[in-house]
Amino acid sequence: MLSIEHGAVVVPRSNRKRLGVGFALIGLLMLPVTSLQAAENTITLQTAIQRTLAKNPSLKVFDFRQQALKGELATAELRPAYELNFEAENFAGSGDLNGFDQAELTISLSSALELGGKRDARVEVVNRGFSRFEAQRQADALDLSGEVTRRFIDVLAAQQRVVLAEKADQLAKEALVAVKTKAKAGASPDAEVKRAEAAAAQAHLTVSAEKKQLSYLNVALGSLWGETKPDFNRAEGDLYRFSKDVTFDTLYERVELNPAIQVFAAEERLKETELRLAKTQSRSDVNWSVGLRRFQETDNTAVVAGFSVPLFSGRRNSGAVRSATAARDVISVQREAALLTMRAQLYRAYSNRQQAIHTVDDLRKNIVPALEQALEGTQQAYERGRYSYVDYVSARQELLSARRTLIDAAAAALRYGADIEQLTAEPLTVEQYSFTNFQGAKQ
Structure with a gap:
């Protein structure tokens, strides 16, 4: 059984700054593992994020930037020669x-x-540069963790699509057996047998295609921490478990704590310090x-x-002071523009997530069970000669289509949840919906 859950993996507050991420993205519930699953190489979202933050080259560049800032600080502290x-x-x-x-x-x-505090102003500029550096590192780590989460969700959804394709393959084989049985009895034409054989072959091809897609997505996930051949073949999590809704206003209040916004705050403080440095030159x-x-x-x-x-x-020096003042004011405007953009992104993710969860709930409780019963009844009626082959195939396709829509909606809900958590830099909530595990058709 596959499972993702919001808020299960939470970085302790004492460690958030050291990790460079001020929040925990979507976490995983560890579920009972069968003897077959125990033999598989599984990976959790927590492990994927830890590996990425430790090994992704885009974060290693900050070590060199830090050394450069230390060099700038040593130069700024020098007195006139x-x-x-x-x-x-x-x-x-x-x-x-x-x-x-x-x-x-x-x-x-x-x-x-040197008069006017020039040396102190130079040192303060570099120290503000360190603050901006740390905020940017947290922002990049947050973006990278969000990308890990989205790729992990893609893997979970692909695993469910493989299960669905295998079930479709099984149903196609059962249909082929039923059609051949009727054909032998002279109740079905040979054309229906050919159609059933073609449908079974296509279902088998779909299984192969879905497995290839899953393999590619595993590689795409592993590439985030530099693996060309992933050491896992299964992502562990629940695709149909979501955290409880939080009001939009509550979520938006958290946006200002996003490291991306904190970068603007650090940049604004840096520009203010550069303005003071420019004034000392007067x-x-x-x-x-x-x-x-x-x-x-x-x-x-x-x-x-x-x-x-x-x-x-x-x-x-008046021109340099005016330029520094304008550079400081630009950052303030850019920060407000970024907040407006993030508000629109947050509302989009918030509303789409609600719709996706509603779709999942309706499909699981009403639509899929009804279509399962309809397929069972149609199959029995077809075998008795009351329904045509077209009716049988249509009932099967409607059920498979609903199950695929369910997978897509669940994955979308989790992706939008990941977007919300990335924008707010916090888990949605500790409380969660307790959906029972979706089994699809009786297996």
């Missing part, structure tokens, strides 16, 4: 200045005094120098000292 200057005057000229007898030799040390630094000068003619020495201050630096 000292310069050693040597100067010679009044030598290699003409007349009395020919040679070095009249030369004046000066050696000095120079640097600058205050001029004082360049100073001090040294000794030797007069060759008199064999005397004297101290030399000096300083210089750039003029009108505030006016010259």
Whole structure:
């Protein structure tokens, strides 16, 4: 039995920041395992997410970005460098200045005094860069975990489609037996036998196609943590179990905690710090120098000292301040635009999930049971000669179509639930619907 459940795997609050994910996506309920299933290599969603976060290359790049930020911090903490200057005057000229007898030799040390808190502002900019880096890493981990969840759901749905295809294959074989029996009795034409044989062959091809699709989806899931040949052949979870509804307003309140929004907040704080750094440039630094000068003619020495201050630096820096101010204000607008987009995405996922759950509930409780009874009655009536082969085939196809719709609706409900959890960065709720396991046709 396959099963996915929201909220079963929850990252402890003390570990959320270390893991880089501020929420638990869809989790799995461990179900009783038969002796046959125990021999299979199964994988849970929790394991898939852990492997992906540990091995996916898109997250490893953050290690290099962190090293780059550490280098920037070391550079920002540096004070102005000292310069050693040597100067010679009044030598290699003409007349009395020919040679070095009249030369004046000066050696000095120079640097600058940073004013206006420039060094502290530089360091703060890099520290804000670390905050943005951490928020971006959490956002990327959240997106990656959401992708793992969606691919895991695809695998669960594909497993159910294989089961459905095998059941359809079985029903087609049973129909072929029934048609041949009637044909031998002279109650059915040979054309119906041929049609039943073709239907059985097509059902067998469908089984093969669904298994190939399942194999591809297993590879697609394993590729997220770098496996080219997955070490599992079965995903473990319940496709027909959903968490309880939460009001839309409650969900939207959580959106602001999404790491993607926190990236904007961190970026806005960074731009605010860059604005302060730009303002510090409006205050001029004082360049100073001090040294000794030797007069060759008199064999005397004297101290030399000096300083210089750039003029009108505030006016010259006004353009940089305006640019930094505009860059900060842009982030605020982008954040509001992102919230509007995420609200629309949340409402779409919320409403579609409700509709998908309603579809699953109606199919399981009303439609599928009715079609199962209809197929059973039609088969019996066909064998007695009361219904035609077309009626028999139609009843079978209606049931199979309803079961496929059920699988698609359940998978859609889980995908929309995963989208909601990714947007809110939290599980939907701890409470869950307690749907009984869907068995499909009696197997």
